[in-house]
Amino acid sequence: MSLNAITERAPGAAPSTAKWVAWTIAALIAWGVIYSQLVPFAAWIVAATGLDAKTHLGEAVSFFAYDTPKVLLLLTLVVFGMGVVRSFFSPEKTRALLAGKREGIGNVLAASLGIVTPFCSCSAVPLFIGFVSAGVPLGVTFSFLISAPMVNEVALGLLFGLVGWKVALTYLAFGLAVAIVSGWVIGRLHLEHWLEDWVRNIRAGAIDLVPADLTVIDRIKAGIEAIRDIVGNVWPWIIAGIATGAFIHGYVPSDLLATIMGRGAWWSVPAAVLIGIPMYSNAAGIIPVVEALLAKGAALGTVLAFMMSVIALSLPEMIILRKVLTLRLIAVFVGVVGTGILAVGFLFNILF
C-alpha cells in the first residue's frame, strides 16, 4: 500500500498530473451540464406529483425541488475551489504572518486571512492559545476568530448562487468590516488581564514543521477531500434549511414578514440579532432561509444582521472559548460584535 503510493509519486508523475487535470475539467463540464438542467428538472418533479404550481403546497415543493440540487451543486463547486486555495494556507503560516504585527494593519490582515485559512471551530482553543502565546495581539486574534467562521466560502458561495453577487459582495465587505473593527476595539480596551491565568503563562514552543511539498494532484485531492468533509457534514443542515425556506415560500404571507422584518420596524434589527445568538446553524443551513425571507419582503439589513448573528455569535463556540476567556471577556466579545452587526443592519436598512 505505502510502496504503491511512493512509486506513484516518482518519475511517472507528469502523465498522471495531466490525467488528474483532465478529469477535473471533465467533472467541471459535467457540473455545468447538470446545473443548466435544474429548472426543467424541478418543473418535471412538480408535474410528476400532480400538484398545481400555484397552490401553497405546489410552491413549496417547487422551491424544494429546485433549490436542493442547486444549493448542493453550488456548494460542491465552491468547496472544491476553496479546498484547493486553502491547500496554500495553514493556521501555522497565518500565525507566522500575524505575529508581531501592529494593530490596525494586523486586524485587516487577520480578518482577510480568516477567509482563506483552514479553520474548524473544534480547534478554536488551540488556535487562540497558539496565536496569543506567539505574540499575536489579542485584538488581532479576535479579528481572525470573528472572520474565520463568519466570512467563509460556504456563506459567500451560497449567497452568490441564491441571492445574487451584490448581496454576496456586501456580506463579504461588511463581514470583514465587523471582524476588523470589533477586533480593533477589543485590542484598544487592553483586556489581556481578562484571559484565564494559565493562558497568559504559556510560551509557545518554537516549531520547525517542514512544509510538505504539494503537487497539483495533492491540491486537487485536497479539493475533493474538502467536498467529502464539508458537503458530507453540512448536507442535513442544508436540507433542513431549504425545507424551512420552502415552508416560508409556500405558506408565510408576504405582508406578515414585511411588517415584522420590513424596513419600517426599527426594532426588528436588534430582535434579529438577539434571536440569532442562541440559534446555531452554519451558513449552509441559514442561507436558504435568508433567501426565502428576502423574497417575502424582509429588509436586507435585518436579514443580514440575523444571518451574521446566527453564524458569528454562537453559544457552542462561546462555551468552547470559555476554557481560555473569562466570562467578562466573552461578554465584551458578544457586546462588541453584536454592536457591529446591529450597525450593519441599521446602515443597510437606511441605505437600501
Add this chain to the structure above:
Amino acid sequence: MKDVKVLGSGCKRCIATAEMVQTEADKLGIEVHLEKVTDYAAIAGYGIVSTPGLVIDGKVVHAGGLPKPEDMARWLAA
C-alpha cells in the same frame, strides 16, 4: 521503539489519527509507544495551532487535519 504523541482535545480526527498510527506501525512491524496529549497548555507548548498534531520522538511532523497514511508510514519508518 518510537515515541508517538497525538496532540488534540479528543476530536474525531484526533482519534482517527491515533488509530492510523497504530495501524501503520503494525504494518511496518514497528513498536510504538502511543500517547494522547489533550491538555491545551501542553499542546500549545509544541507550537502547533491546529489539531490533530503529531509528534514523533519529540519532533512535530504534522499539524491540522488527518494525515495521509503514506506520510504516516514515512514518518514512522524515518
